[in-house]
Amino acid sequence: MSHVVTVNPRILAMEYAVRGPIPQRAAEMAQAGRSIIPCNIGNPQGLGQRPITFYRQILSLLEDPVNLERLGRAPSDAGTYPADVIEMAGEMAEGSRTGTGAYTESAGFKFVREAVSRFIDARDQLDSEGGLASDPDQVLLTDGASGGAVYVLEALISGPQDGILVPIPQYPLYSASIARCGGVLVGYHPDEESGWTLNRSILERSLGEARSKGVKVKAIVVINPGNPTGALLDVASMKQVVDVAREWDLAIIADEVYQENTYGRPWTSFARVVGNEKIPLFSLHSVSKGFYGECGHRGGYLEIRHSPPVEGTNLTLTEVLLKQASVNLCPNTMGQFLVHLMVTGPRKGTQSEELFRRERKTILQDLEAKATMIRDSFSKMDGMECFGRTGAMYLFPRLSRLPSGVGDFDYCMALLEETGMVTVNGAGFGQAEGTNHLRVAFLPPFELIEKVMPRWVEFHNRYV
Numbered sequence: 001m002s003h004v005v006t007v008n009p010r011i012l013a014m015e016y017a018v019r020g021p022i023p024q025r026a027a028e029m030a031q032a033g034r035s036i037i038p039c040n041i042g043n044p045q046g047l048g049q050r051p052i053t054f055y056r057q058i059l060s061l062l063e064d065p066v067n068l069e070r071l072g073r074a075p076s077d078a079g080t081y082p083a084d085v086i087e088m089a090g091e092m093a094e095g096s097r098t099g100t101g102a103y104t105e106s107a108g109f110k111f112v113r114e115a116v117s118r119f120i121d122a123r124d125q126l127d128s129e130g131g132l133a134s135d136p137d138q139v140l141l142t143d144g145a146s147g148g149a150v151y152v153l154e155a156l157i158s159g160p161q162d163g164i165l166v167p168i169p170q171y172p173l174y175s176a177s178i179a180r181c182g183g184v185l186v187g188y189h190p191d192e193e194s195g196w197t198l199n200r201s202i203l204e205r206s207l208g209e210a211r212s213k214g215v216k217v218k219a220i221v222v223i224n225p226g227n228p229t230g231a232l233l234d235v236a237s238m239k240q241v242v243d244v245a246r247e248w249d250l251a252i253i254a255d256e257v258y259q260e261n262t263y264g265r266p267w268t269s270f271a272r273v274v275g276n277e278k279i280p281l282f283s284l285h286s287v288s289k290g291f292y293g294e295c296g297h298r299g300g301y302l303e304i305r306h307s308p309p310v311e312g313t314n315l316t317l318t319e320v321l322l323k324q325a326s327v328n329l330c331p332n333t334m335g336q337f338l339v340h341l342m343v344t345g346p347r348k349g350t351q352s353e354e355l356f357r358r359e360r361k362t363i364l365q366d367l368e369a370k371a372t373m374i375r376d377s378f379s380k381m382d383g384m385e386c387f388g389r390t391g392a393m394y395l396f397p398r399l400s401r402l403p404s405g406v407g408d409f410d411y412c413m414a415l416l417e418e419t420g421m422v423t424v425n426g427a428g429f430g431q432a433e434g435t436n437h438l439r440v441a442f443l444p445p446f447e448l449i450e451k452v453m454p455r456w457v458e459f460h461n462r463y464v
């Protein structure tokens with residue numbers, strides 16, 4: 001082989017700003033001994049969040065079956081493990097049959113998929129209303145939500161004129177995966193000033209433009225709560241998405257990984273809004289976010305509703321997705337077990353319940369307090385405007401008063417150099433032309449953020 005290699009141009013076309021030049025510069029600064037505040041990535045345990053005790057106690061027993069069996073026989077030796085942990089770990093080991101070290105079904109452990117379906121039914125109450133129970137055979141366990149999103153995009157993009165409607169700004173998994181599959185990203189722009197809401201004309205404008213260029217739009221991605229906007233979508237907007245999906249023959253890809261990060265505000269799933277309409281729906285959830293923050297364990301699920309038949313075959317789309325999953329053999333087992341824990345939790349009245357509740361509450365309250373503190377500081381910054389109800393783990397303020405000739409990348413770099421704050425500039429996610437933003441992940445410890453905010457305010461007002 002020569003020293004130069006030709007690489008798939010689609011791989012070269014992929015971009016992922018969350019790990020781009022700003023965090024790279026931050027890493028250099030950290031190496032040189034500067035203190036940095038990494039607000040660039042939604043990686044809770046990477047920033048000091050402690051794992052939920054109940055989850056890790058169960059995982060550790062599942063990884064140590066000899067100990068689990070021993071404790072099952074001699075509960076008095078349990079030491080730090082509560083009886084309910086031993087009991088649940090035992091049930092999960094039995095449910096899995098083969099434990100953590102064997103390949104599993106490509107769709108993931110059946111007992112976990114059944115638990116996912118029960119969780120969805122309890123959450124959405126569709127089962128009791130219209131016989132729309134979630135079907136475990138339409139659930140795929142995946143290595144993080146990313147795995148599920150990629151399966152769906154790979155299957156739907158069948159040629160260079162196939163498009164996917166994606167919010168702008170968006171989480172770059174979507175733009176990168178569409179680029180890799182050789183499809184067309186068709187952007188739609190939620191209305192920032194009304195809290196990143198959606199309406200029919202926003203969506204139809206983008207669909208009309210795509211159609212006039214010969215692009216066949218197959219699906220719409222909705223991220224709720226949003227990344228990077230952090231905004232929680234209202235039900236009226238969701239209904240408009242469903243109306244447009246019905247009329248334009250679109251599937252809906254509902255990225256709902258932040259469904260626990262709503263800070264006391266009501267949240268509705270797309271499954272609930274779609275109801276019994278025959279619109280293909282792919283819903284994603286993950287162990288990486290919420291209060292669990294288990295990003296490194298790579299657990300997630302994809303639930304499919306109204307799976308359509310695949311043209312020219314006798315297959316449904318779910319069967320095609322399963323074929324993709326089978327090429328990867330199976331999702332990792334610890335991620336699957338964590339999905340089970342995410343959708344079940346400790347049983348009522350058990351010893352673990354109280355601690356679990358406390359840990360959950362502390363994490364979510366802390367996130368909300370940090371978001372509020374940052375948002376309050378924005379009001380002291382000239383031309384810093386932040387729209388939408390706080391959700392997810394991000395704030396995405398608009399920089400309305402940058403000096404002429406300066407973009408959000410320059411601002412974020414200067415902010416980093418002066419204060420150590422690592423953020424991602426708006427252009428990394430896409431944004432309406434002529435606007436500038438930045439994304440702040442409110443995950444570093446409260447004290448660190450509290451200390452840096454006055455310096456950010458001072459920097460900002462001087463800079464603009």
Ligand SMILES: Cc1ncc(COP(=O)(O)O)c(C=O)c1O
Pocket residue numbers: 042143144145146147171173223226227255257285286287288295298299300
């Ligand atoms: C909107 C959104 N979807 C999906 C993901 C990927 O999550 P996972 O770790 O489950 O692959 C992220 C991660 O930040 C995200 O923000």
